[in-house]
Amino acid sequence: MSSTAELSWFARHELRLAWREWLAMMTGGRRGRKRRVIIGLIMFAAILHLPAWAVIGRFAGLEPPLDKSSLIVITAVLLLAWALMLSQAIESVTRVFYARADLDLIMSSPVPLSNVFSIRIAAIALSVTAMALLLSTPFVDVLVIGGGIRWLSAFGVVIAIGLSAAAVAIAVTVLLFRLIGPRRTRLVAQIVAAIIGAGFVIALQIAAILSYGTMSRFAVLTSDAAAGFAPDPDSLLWWPARAALGDGEALLLLLAGGLTLLGMVMAIFSPRFADTVVSAAAHAVPSQQGMRTKTFRAGSRQQALRWKEFLLLRRDPWLVSQTLMQLLYLVPPALMLWRSFSDSRLAIVLITPVIVMAAGQLAGGLAWLTISGEDAADLVATAPLPPARVIRAKIEVVLIAIGAVFAPLVIALVFASVLQTAVTAAGVAIAAVSATAIQLWFRVQARRSQFRRRQTSSRLATFAEAFSSIGWAATSALALSIPLAAVVSGLMTAAILAATWKISPRRG
């Protein structure tokens, strides 16, 4: 086989794998669902046009030359999209490093490894860009319908930033490998990806709160201060925004820049990629030291179960990064709390739904890990204690963990308002119990490592969990502002839970 034929053959193989993995994610691995998933996706894309219209419909009529505020807003939106793509790309690259499924086969084959990994890098870039194109389509559609076909160039901008995000992700991950070694890179890359994905929005929120006392990001972007700091309209910084608006020259340069960056990364890192993968494979299962147990603990069977669950949760890299993320998301409302002592008393109410929502989401993840993600299911099932006690011990672990994470925040609220403290505490408890109950009703036997795919096992449970958390967050906020509306919202959320229980495979 010639080198070109070899490359194209491997590219087809990579594309086929990426397509099947995506399909399995969407269908939960069930063949019969393909048609339903396609119909669901089309409907989802169609429905997405409505919020897209509401969010950016008013910008469709923008014509160059733009003022500084418009340039700042468009550039910030593109930067946010780039940050999200970068976050996704870092995760993809880390997966390639640590997934050993086909690496042994590929690396033992007589194919030049730099070629193989060039294709793999290109596949990452392609999948990241394709996903971004899919998600951006409703938004670009709205702009094209409202402002004309010149907005089609926004697709080109998405491609360019997708390529550059993939390139930067590879460079960042390989550098992390070099700096902190393969052992720590897996966890650190996860945290970096999460922080990059959310950091931009959070930073804008913090700036808005500190400067304007509002959580609106647009307050910062459209401010005179931002316009004062921004460079002139003909600056290179605005080229992506100009390209999105239909400036052909800017678009071509942007695309060329993205491709060049990716090409450079492929040329520089493809040969090293193989070394890095080998290194990751060798250290993918590090011989980390556990606690040097001096003596075995005495206690009941349930205590043994709870101890094991806490130990596993503490050592779970996903959980560590997610908990950090939840805490990171709580920084803006915490700042709002701090500012609100001297300013508006009403703004502080915003903190309650954020905390309640975060508690519900974290409890859902924890409940999946403890209840469904049991790596030694046979051992626990053959242990001499009734299944109900096993489940009870696991639920206790989730609720204790949620209590430990959120108690300091709730207690801090006492300084603002006792009523708000009580409402927030009740909201956290109810949201956590609801999310745990949903995970219990929809429990499946799985390995903890399957956590990333937990949503595909039951989309119903995923949606129910999200609606429950949102519902209880809204109810808590309303309880502090419009108590009568809180009763309605609470009843609606309870009805959602009741309906979820009714259709769940394991009632009770």
Add this chain to the structure above:
Amino acid sequence: MTPAVSALRVRGLTKRFDRLAVDALDLTVRSGEFYALVGPNGAGKTTTLRMVAGLARPDAGTVEVFGIDALRDPVAAKQMMAWVSDEPMIYDKLTPLEYLEFVAGLWAVDPAVAEPSARRLLTSLGLEPHLHERCEGFSKGMRQKVALAGALVHDPRLIILDEPLTGLDAVSARHVKGLLTDRVHAGCTVIMTTHILEVAERMADRIGVIAKGRLVAEGTLAELRQQNGHTDTSLEDLFIALVDTEAAAA
């Protein structure tokens, strides 16, 4: 004279998935016996043992463990049993010692007894240098040894093992076999499925041959030979003859 209680007494055990996996199976294993269950792939060996261990609910039949109805009082039955599957299910993020501490806690073993026993077991299986290492870096053989140590740490009266030697090297396999033989000598009952007929031939007091969910032959090696009219043949030849006969009858 009162008859000795069987370690395991199964009557009319039936399980159906898409097809009949276990077909009204009767099986009795005496206390203190090393019993090997052999049979072709899909014969119903693992399903039978999973039902005995309480991991699957039978459609019909009874299971008694040392006289206790395991379907009516599973907790009491499980207190006396240990289960080891061919795919060792242990926690990647725990060390072997932490894993054994957890298992001992589940079976409510006094820590003062459990800890030295755990250390002794892990040492005898060659895991002493890895006592404080997390299991995520372990090979399949090492994981199997940790799972086996976990099964033995609560000193069960009945040990059920499904293909325990899969993935073990020769030295490790010898360790495991030695450990199981010692347990039997100490009065413990061992039921084991295996595809390695040599192991069954050499270690088991009695051998049961299962095919299509039914026990088609049972006895010591000498009894099996006698039943089939061969006096000097290996278990492998006997097994193939029995399974072929069963297939022809079907």
